[in-house]
Structures are given as C-alpha cells and as structure tokens.
Amino acid sequence: MAANPAPAAAPVKPAFPEFLPFSRPTISPEAMAEVQSCLASGWITTGPRVKKFEEMLRAYCGAPHALTVTSATAGLFLVLQAMKLKPGDEVITTPMTFAATLNMIVLTGGRPVLVDADRRTYQMDPAAVARAVTPRTRAIMPVHFAGMPVDLDPIYEVAKRHGLRVVEDAAHAIGTEYKGRKIGSFGDVQVMSFHPNKNITTGEGGAVICRDDALASEVQILRFHGMDREAWARFGRTGSQHYEIIAPGHKFNMMDMQAALGIHQLPALDGFIARRTALVARYRAALAGWKELILPGDPSYPHRHAWHLFAPLVNTGAGTHLTRDGFMAALKERNVGTGLHYRAAHLYPYYREHYGWKPGDFPNTEFIADRIVSLPLFPLLTDAQQDGVIAAMRDVFDHA
Numbered sequence: 001m002a003a004n005p006a007p008a009a010a011p012v013k014p015a016f017p018e019f020l021p022f023s024r025p026t027i028s029p030e031a032m033a034e035v036q037s038c039l040a041s042g043w044i045t046t047g048p049r050v051k052k053f054e055e056m057l058r059a060y061c062g063a064p065h066a067l068t069v070t071s072a073t074a075g076l077f078l079v080l081q082a083m084k085l086k087p088g089d090e091v092i093t094t095p096m097t098f099a100a101t102l103n104m105i106v107l108t109g110g111r112p113v114l115v116d117a118d119r120r121t122y123q124m125d126p127a128a129v130a131r132a133v134t135p136r137t138r139a140i141m142p143v144h145f146a147g148m149p150v151d152l153d154p155i156y157e158v159a160k161r162h163g164l165r166v167v168e169d170a171a172h173a174i175g176t177e178y179k180g181r182k183i184g185s186f187g188d189v190q191v192m193s194f195h196p197n198k199n200i201t202t203g204e205g206g207a208v209i210c211r212d213d214a215l216a217s218e219v220q221i222l223r224f225h226g227m228d229r230e231a232w233a234r235f236g237r238t239g240s241q242h243y244e245i246i247a248p249g250h251k252f253n254m255m256d257m258q259a260a261l262g263i264h265q266l267p268a269l270d271g272f273i274a275r276r277t278a279l280v281a282r283y284r285a286a287l288a289g290w291k292e293l294i295l296p297g298d299p300s301y302p303h304r305h306a307w308h309l310f311a312p313l314v315n316t317g318a319g320t321h322l323t324r325d326g327f328m329a330a331l332k333e334r335n336v337g338t339g340l341h342y343r344a345a346h347l348y349p350y351y352r353e354h355y356g357w358k359p360g361d362f363p364n365t366e367f368i369a370d371r372i373v374s375l376p377l378f379p380l381l382t383d384a385q386q387d388g389v390i391a392a393m394r395d396v397f398d399h400a
C-alpha cells in the first residue's frame, strides 16, 4: 500500500507585496534640490557646503571641532593614527561592535584588548574596563551601541587615573545624551557615522568631534594628504596655490555633494529620533511578554537613546526552537527585512588566528551576538507597516 504523502506545508503569506528593508534613509526634496544645486555650482568636492555642515555639527554637538571625513572608519583611523601608537600599545574596547572598531586599532599599530558586554544593555562593562588596564594601555574605545550611551563617568574616571585617552565610537550616537549632555559635547573625542543606515546620512560619511585643538589640527592635516591647507582654500580667489606636505596623509575628505545632504539631514535629526522613539515604544508594547524574545534593557542612568537600532534577542532554546538566523530567514520569506548587528568580533577568523580568541572568551557578547536581530526601524516606517512586521513575527514564531 502506498504511504500517504506528507501534508503540503501551508504557503508562506508575505506581509508586504514588496520587500520592506530594515532601514532606509529619509531624504527630503530640499536635500535633493541641494545636491542638484551643488552639482550645478561647479564645486562638488570639499568646499563651502562641507564648511557649512561642519559649522552645523559644531553647533548641534556643542563642540569646538567637528571634522567631516569619508566614514566613521576613516575617522577612527585618523584619531588613532594621531595618537602614534607603538607596537604592543593596547586599546581597550568591546567585541560587541562592528569589525571596524577593532580593525582600526590593528591598522594603526595597536593591540585590541577586549572586555565583555552587559547582557541586558549590550554595552561595554566599565568594571571590566578598569580590570583590563595594564602598563601598555593607551586608550579606551567605548561604543555607544545602538544609540544608547555607554556609562561614561566610570570609564573617564579610569582614563583619568591612568592617563589614557577615551576615543568614543559614536557611530550610532549622534543625538544620544548621557546624564543630560549630548554625546560630542564633552569628553575626549567622538567619531560619528553618516552611513545610510545611521540616524542621519550623507551617503557615506562621518565626523570627528573633539575639544583638543592639537588633535583637531592633526586630524585635519592627515585627512587630506598631510597638506597644511585644504584645496578649497587654494583654488579660491584669495588663496595661494602652494602647499606643504607636513605628514604622509590620506584622502579622507568629505565632498560637498555629501554635505549637501547633511545640511538638510541635521536639522531633521531630533524629529527622526522622536519618530524612532515612538516606533520603539510601539514595538515594546506589542512584544512585551513574548516568550520567544528578550527585549533590550534600559540603563539605570539618565539618558536619551537615539534608537539607531531596536535589536531584541531571539530567545533560542528557552523560548523558541528557532535560531536567530532561522527567524531572519523566515521573515525574509515574508518580505520583512532585518539586520544582524553584530556577530561577536573576536570570533572572526582574523581575530581568532592573530589574537587566539575562541568561543567562551566573552560569554555575554556571544550570548547576545548569537541571538540579536535588528527589526525594521526608520522614520518613514508607518504604524501600519510596523503592525505588519509584528504580525509577520507572530506568524513566524507560531508556524515556521
């Protein structure tokens, strides 16, 4: 007798007719017109729009120096290069970050020393930072993960005690506040990202924010070939065509075409954060009590979260048989995009091979990184779309 065929799986019902990305930038008609004016102006590389955007960044952050660059990666490189690390010099950071944080330490000659993250907030643990300091430590690089501020006071206290520089990886943190103060308005140096997924964008781009005149001057020189003055200052009516090379520098200058976006993005930032915050409140209300998810915890200190990411953990094992990757794949089948920010940086092949890191070294980071998933979150996401995402998530947990 022929066996009964297995019942066909119910077809997956897409939540949206077209794929919904986890992030997309909001580019206003004014910003588009500004890019066109820039193109028509005859000056499309670093020039008056970059100068204006930098002035606006200084005013927004409340900092004397804001130097635009091609990316946060480039900004981190310049800041660390300006520190002139010697072989064996250590920089303390977290494996709960994007690879660029560690990569830039290595590329500027330093040795990354890692401390684990807090399982509830995903942030670098300041007590572990204090324990990781050695006579070779030169700097601490906290990461304001997802737009939540790291607990900076104890980190700056350790830095002060040992004479270390704090390089804040603020790629996620424009608009973030710590104890009533904007990230960028105090401390040593902050490096921000304007990648299209970030809270404001210039296409690609970033900025170094600082209060130290000498550091700002080094970054300014190194970002453009090591020249003692910038091109726009040479080609104008009043500039001299001569320059000197006073250090071997890079080509990390932002273009006016990019700044044309930035000067319209920045005034919209607080509105973007307000919308992101409202969407997160809706996610929290809808997802509270789901056994399949662990929602991110709030820190105990006063803060404003910029909500670059809303990234709960898939409660694999305890709450669902689904893995995070299985969950992401099932949502993708339903036309819902998600993001993975990030895998544990110490477990990438380069870092295993060169630093000997292995599974189990940073258990909280590994717990988070194995489960974390960034849900769709961007200012243009409508309530109805968000409801569709939540319904698709429920469908995945119930049927996938």
Ligand SMILES: Cc1ncc(COP(=O)(O)O)c(C=O)c1O
Pocket (backbone or CB within 6 Å): 070, 071, 072, 073, 074, 097, 098, 100, 101, 143, 169, 171, 172, 192, 193, 194, 195, 205, 206
């Ligand atoms: C924590 C962190 N640091 C640095 C970067 C690098 O930023 P960029 O893409 O602007 O180079 C990123 C990018 O996602 C990041 O998430």
